[in-house]
Amino acid sequence: MKKTLLATAIAGALGVTAAAQAATVYDQDGTRLDINGRIAMGISGGGHQDVQPGEDKAGGTEFRDVYSRLGISMSHQIDPALRAFGRVEWRFKGDERDQSGGFAEVRHSFIGLESTQFGTVMAGNFDSFYSSRVMSPFDVYIDRGYEFAAGEGSDLQARGDSIGYITPNLQGFQAFLMAKHYTGNGLPETGEDRSSVLNVQGGVTYQWEGLRLAAGFVQDRDDNALSARGTRHRYDSRDLRGVDENIYGATVSYAFNDQFSARLGYETQDTNDSAIDAGGAVEDYSGFSTWGLGATYSLGQLAFNADVYRVRPDNEENRTAWALGSYYKLSNNFDVFAELHRADQGDITVSTADGVSVDENSDNLFWLLGARYHF
Incomplete structure (x- = not known):
């Protein structure tokens, strides 16, 4: 298998650097504890840009x-065919002093069991399987530029109160199923239904040589329990609830050699x-369709x-x-990067002080320059 198949998301060049540089704190009798981050x-x-009067600049x-983030991974080899694992990861703001406790978010916190015969089951707070297993070939940017997974990426019906299952690798085939639970407990009585909600997602992947195929779906329900919890999973972020129509997506990626890979993707949701x-x-219940085409080229320490x-x-x-995007590894621990993104959102109409409506460009070219130290 061509090693850059995993590098479709710059994993070979950058994405797994943190895991590769993890410091092993303890490793004895089948029990292991690693610390990593960046x-x-x-x-x-x-x-x-929010250019309407009264909006923040x-x-x-x-x-x-x-x-920036800090993570702890743990595992225990119960027997040769069964492994228990867990992970907790925090985000923190590294650019300024933070007197509120330091950590801004518990990004991941989950436990699970991995069996060579029966597959993997995990529960807790983790990324959307649909995003990480179906749309992942396009999730290659550090900040902006990922237009799939309904604009939500790893948060799509995930990140908390979730359980998931992944089958063993069956000659290149793997299937997955995941469910996120929204409880109705603690919601005020308004005469509307306050029952719990379970949103399901699933799909299948196939990998052979340099070829990778993936397809899946995500339930996107319209329910009061989701709205009251402030869950954000709509395409345009203007409504807290779902369209009540499934999201479907598929990707094809192919590594032509160890330097070049290409990807094609499609995603849709009915109105x-x-x-x-x-x-x-209409704006709350409208669907969409999106096509994507992309490529990654890596040459030694440099990737595009x-x-x-x-x-x-x-x-x-x-x-x-x-x-x-352009990325350069100065060492296994240190890389620099530059990214550009144009969303093409067009002009918006705003009112001036004298009441005249004018069109202003709300979509300038986004740019990002930076560096990361992995540990």
Whole structure:
């Protein structure tokens, strides 16, 4: 198998550097404990701007943290065919003093069992299987440029109160199933249904030589329990609930050699016409379809990404987004990067002080320069 198949997401060049540089704190009698993480700093500017009167300024030049994190991984080999594992990972802001406790987010916290015969089961707070196993060939950018997974990426019906199962590798085939639970407990009584909600996602992958195929779905329910919890999983982020139509996606990636790989992807969600006919807002229940085409080229310590998307929201104008990235490893622990992203969101109409409506460009070119130290 061509080793750069895993590098479609720059994993070979950058993405797994943290794991590869993990410090083993304890490793004895089948029990292991590793600590790893990264400190990342950068300067960014541009992108979508909130230019309406009264809104916070956005899009200006900013010195910033670029997703620094600290993680602990643990495992125990119960027997030759069964392994228990766990991980907890925190995000912290590394660019400025933080007197609120230091850590900004518990990014991951899960436990699981991995069997060579029966597969892997895990529970807790982890990434969407749909995003990490189906759409992952396009998740190659450190910040912006990933237009799939309904704009939510690893948060899509995931990150907390979840359980998942992955089959063993069966001659290149693997299937997965995952469910996220939203409890109705603690919600105020309003006369509406406060039952618990279970959103399911699943799919299958196939890998042979340099070829990788993947397809899957995610339930995206419209339910009061999700809305009251403030769950953000809509395509355009304007509604806290789902469209109540499934999201479907598929990707094809191929590593031509150890330096060059290409990827093609498609994702879609139907418009919920019945909800709109019942009085629901069009912008809240509209679906979309998105095509993506991209490539990764790596040469030693240097790697490049290039991707273009055609995004077709049902209730808005079509747009063509693109992203570029360049990454250079000075050492196994230290890399520098540069990324560009144009979402092509077009102009928005704003009112001036004298009441005249004008169109202003709310979508400048986003850019990011930075460096990361992995440990």
